[in-house]
Amino acid sequence: MAAKAYLSHQERTANEPRDPTLHSVKVRDIEQVVNSIRLIRLVPNETQPTIKFLPGQWLDVHIPGIYKAGGFTLTSTPEDLSPSTDDEYPYLELAIQNAPSNPAAAWLWRPQHEILKSDLDVRVGGSFTWPPSTIKPERIHKVVLVAGGIGINPLISICSALSRSSHINSIKVLYSTRLTTSSSKVLFLERLNALSQKQSTTTVQLFLTGSTPLERTCESMKAAKLQRIRLDDLIDAIGPATGRASTICYVCGPSKMTDDVVKYLAAQEGMDRSRVLCEKWW
Known part of the structure; x- marks a missing residue:
């Protein structure tokens, strides 16, 4: 029996809604919260961030040198893009599991000094959201x-x-x-x-x-x-x-x-x- 073909994130989510706009972001902070999970905060490169998302959605993450975008769920909220004090900064947060076979995840698990301040492009997608589209x-x-x-x-x-x-x-x-x-x-x-x-x-x-x-x-x-x-x-x-x-x-x-x-x-x-x-x- 032939091995089951591996589907990339983009192939698995081909029928999911996606925002048409790519947004430029920078890797700002990295925190290892459990042995196999990193929290990565991305900050928009725009002075006035225009990126919008709903809780539950994910990002296509385009990394220079990697052909296919990785897909990672947003663990922050839309409010985190609009900080209430000058001491805070607007950010998008992703929880990245250590997965060496996933090129995008493997890149995001490189030593911190290699990827901090790196520029990436992201696109919002997904229909698993609050509020839902099915009920008011x-x-x-x-x-x-x-x-x-x-x-x-x-x-x-x-x-x-x-x-x-x-x-x-x-x-x-x-x-x-x-x-x-x-x-x-x-x-x-x-x-x-x-x-x-x-x-x-x-x-x-x-x-x-x-x-x-x-x-x-x-x-x-x-x-x-x-x-x-x-x-x-x-x-x-x-x-x-x-x-x-x-x-x-x-x-x-x-x-x-x-x-x-x-x-x-x-x-x-x-x-x-x-x-x-x-x-x-x-």
């Missing part, structure tokens, strides 16, 4: 975010933006990830905890697998379930059928997990496929 935002009062592994990337942007929405009464985050012997930290957990502490409408339920002993240093780690997300966890998150007409779910993670969760949620009483949005990572 004012009709949504509850949002359920289901993340598997690095599927948390678009959802951290969406969750951060939702915390500023006055008509949202409940934000529930179900986040499943695997700890390994090389990394016992959970990507974006501190940011999620800060959001839940700032706003009582946001709750975070962590699901952990792996054999690494846990250092339960925060409330969400103490309350973590040592299992995968189960069907009863999904039912608890969306709540009684009578309240589901104003509920929307976002699901992002590995392909099979995403397929299973979407199929189950969309089949529940009071739910339908238009209110269960998904994006898969590969």
